Amino acid sequence: DAGITQSPRHKVTETGTPVTLRCHQTENHRYMYWYRQDPGHGLRLIHYSYGVKDTDKGEVSDGYSVSRSKTEDFLLTLESATSSQTSVYFCATQDSRSGNTIYFGEGSWLTVV
Amino acid sequence: GENVEQHPSTLSVQEGDSAVIKCTYSDSASNYFPWYKQELGKRPQLIIDIRSNVGEKKDQRIAVTLNKTAKHFSLHITETQPEDSAVYFCAASLHGSGNTGKLIFGQGTTLQVKP
Numbered sequence A: 001d002a003g004i005t006q007s008p009r010h011k012v013t014e015t016g017t018p019v020t021l022r023c024h025q026t027e028n029h030r031y032m033y034w035y036r037q038d039p040g041h042g043l044r045l046i047h048y049s050y051g052v053k054d055t056d057k058g059e060v061s062d063g064y065s066v067s068r069s070k071t072e073d074f075l076l077t078l079e080s081a082t083s084s085q086t087s088v089y090f091c092a093t094q095d096s097r098s099g100n101t102i103y104f105g106e107g108s109w110l111t112v113v
Numbered sequence B: 001g002e003n004v005e006q007h008p009s010t011l012s013v014q015e016g017d018s019a020v021i022k023c024t025y026s027d028s029a030s031n032y033f034p035w036y037k038q039e040l041g042k043r044p045q046l047i048i049d050i051r052s053n054v055g056e057k058k059d060q061r062i063a064v065t066l067n068k069t070a071k072h073f074s075l076h077i078t079e080t081q082p083e084d085s086a087v088y089f090c091a092a093s094l095h096g097s098g099n100t101g102k103l104i105f106g107q108g109t110t111l112q113v114k115p
Helices: none
Strands: A004-007 A010-013 A019-025 A031-038 A042-051 A054-057 A064-070 A073-078 A087-095 A101-104 A108-112 B004-007 B010-014 B019-025 B032-038 B045-051 B056-059 B062-067 B072-077 B086-092 B109-114
Touching: A004 A087, A019 A031, A019 A087, A019 A108, A031 A064, A031 A073, A042 A064, A042 A073, A042 B086, A054 A064, A073 A087, A101 B032, A101 B045, B004 B086, B010 B019, B019 B086, B019 B109, B032 B062, B045 B056, B045 B062, B072 B086
Parallel strands: A010 A108, B010 B109
Antiparallel strands: A004 A019, A019 A073, A031 A042, A031 A087, A042 A054, A064 A073, A087 A101, A087 A108, B004 B019, B019 B072, B032 B045, B032 B086, B056 B062, B062 B072, B086 B109
16 A cells, blocks of 8 residues: 555544645655545546655645655645535555556545534 | 546446446547545555556456547456445546656446345
């Protein structure tokens, strides 16, 4: 499972508060991704990173920001959480040494009330 | 950008029967097509993938076929077992030098295998 750890695993927060989700990997993979999963939509890409301090937007980036100051950590921030951001968030990393396989973390369940 | 459509959204089969899930993609440049299995409350797990330079790949009871001309690919599960019950996702991306391999997912198929 590529040594991917997400924290927190579960969080309930109030509308308007900032939230940061952390993804930590131990495999030194260059590429990292944040996806959200909602019923009927599958997984949708929020932001991705192709190296330290190199990030870019995905399909559904509005309302989210990311940072990657170290290879092993990729942070997803909701600056002001809204109820539409209630979702399951998955971090993923890409192993370019084994055919570019993408592995997912365990997921973070976020509820915005 | 890439768009992936997946059908059916739900599939119920009898144990021992075969199951087929189909996906179509829009970007002819896509060259990597993985399939993920997700059990309730768990992470998506890669079960098989195929690249655009081959038409078919098998791994025990699982196979994937790719038709580049028609831009569709399918997952075939033979001799289904109750433990195959899960949500299956197809995805497409452009892998290769200079590309990060961002996956675009289908909407998912809930497979139920009845004992």
